[in-house]
Amino acid sequence: MISNMKNKADISTMGTPSTRINEKKTLAEKADKFRCYQKSVQSPDHEVEFFEQAFRDIYQRKPYSLREDFCGTFAVCCKWVKSDSERTALGVDLCSETLEWGRANNLVKLSEAQKKRVRLLKQDVRKKNRPQVDVLAAQNFSFWIFKTRSEVIEYFKMARANIKADGIMVMDMMGGGDCQIEGHVDKRVVKKGKRGFRYYWKQDSYNPINHDASFSISFKFKDGSRINRAFEYHWRFWSIAEVREMLAEAGFKESYVYWETEDEDGEDTGKFERRDLVPSAPCWISYIVAVR
């Protein structure tokens, strides 16, 4: 999905064309890597709900305009405009292949009225666009592509300029000791049954000196075929403390950390609340919400 990972997917068990003329295609060959990504990585319902919660916590009203930086297949934009007939969404991404997939597979599912409220820009996120928005989201750790403080601060300044005076920026973060173990794999069954598949999120490398980190996503299907390294990411592993300092340097007034709550059995609830102090955990996901 990011520029440095295009066309790298390695579909295993393919064989050479001459040996496979009468063979049936494997499930990996039939699969669509963007569809698998959306099913395993994204929860647009949850994102839209969280953006509203975070905005309401600060302004006690409903947000209407969203900018989704690094939008990829812009599933969140689509969910946003579906959630209210007044809502508008702007999706920004550099990759035309990914945006095109979103048009052909996500945008088409919207009504004509909803489609009119989605605007897409194939451009760098570090550009000023008008009108400004209530909520600017940068999800799935995408700004970690900027590896130096000056690059991140430049991006945050631009993001701030793209937000209304009473607006917010939302970004997710991950961390915990497991994220620093090279070779660590998080696997999940995404869908059971004939069309089910497994999702693998691998920590390929982590350099403790400069925090350069590489990750990849692979998929494995019922017939044993795989799409290896469907997506690769080469990022700087930023910490919450560093990101909050950079937000302040870029001019944001405040920032808050939302941590996932647990039920009485210690199970994650999928709900996030503001926290200043939490116990350490081997692997966590959280949100930072910055007030313009």
Ligand SMILES: C[S@@+](CC[C@H](N)C(=O)[O-])C[C@H]1O[C@@H](n2cnc3c(N)ncnc32)[C@H](O)[C@@H]1O
């Ligand atoms: C990790 S994917 C995230 C996709 C989506 N936001 C999600 O939540 O799943 C990162 C996306 O950022 C895009 N991207 C990377 N650098 C960018 C930049 N400087 N400006 C705009 N888009 C960029 C890539 O094309 C890719 O689609």
